[in-house]
Amino acid sequence: MAVTQQLARIPEGYLAACRQAAAASPDGDPRWDPPVCDMLDLDWAPALLKRVGEVAGLGEVPLDALRLATDGDTALELGFLDAHPHAIAHFGGAPTGLDVSQVARVSELLGQIDMPALLATLPADDSDAASLIGQVGSIAGGLRAYLLEHFNALRDFYVDAARRRLHIVLWWD
Template sequence: MVDGCGLDLDWAIWGLIKSFRWAHIDAVHTNALERSITGDTGGDIGFLDHPEVYDGFGAPPALLPPELVTEIAHWLDAIGVGKAIAQLPEDGAEAARACGFEGFDGNLPAYLGQHFDVLRYFHHSAARRRLAVVTWVD
């Protein structure tokens, strides 16, 4: 979760993205969710591309400039996660499979909802302070 100026979404981000696709959430909102963790090309952050920061899993660190952080915060507000979660199968095991969480035995809607709210809060906080965000998956 939020730790100082960092954010750890656990594996929830992948379940959120899959739940948006499952629910056929429009591309604008799904892309905003994806960009919140993949960043944008460009930006002078190549200095972060080393083993102490980036372990080689996925793409190297990327930058979300302040104006894009604000845009993403807006789009995350506009859709919310409730619509995507409501479209998931009622059966917990089937919903977990739809999100790529085979064997998940917790409360999936609560798990996804909590992490989405933290993601939205993080982007709002950064946008309010006009901060850029560096993203990467580790």
């Protein structure tokens, strides 16, 4: 099984309930089980999306927003999600998250990124483009289609989270 980036849109009340459950449980079980409709699997696209932004000369503010959208931040207290035996990030670092105000700002900035234009700056040959951004191997359906699909999913995920005033929790699993 491949290690992929996971995101979840979470209301503050849900995080509070998980913190309380972890504190009350003898083994620290937070009862973390976000609804599937509020989860996103970004596969291994985050590093490639950031690299496209770097190579294409995306401005520092939108590039930082893309980094924050895929790396998260430590502003939310998520230690209860990183405790054995119920840690959610089995194969990565500790879970990170963005609070409601960070989600709103990232959503706004992701909406300003013209990913098709960034992808158009890559070499026309897929193998040359893949080499430039650090992609090893081929991607079914093509590199550009893969990156555009994952960027659009990320942007839309943040737009919905901002509209609903939700936090976002990120981890690798």
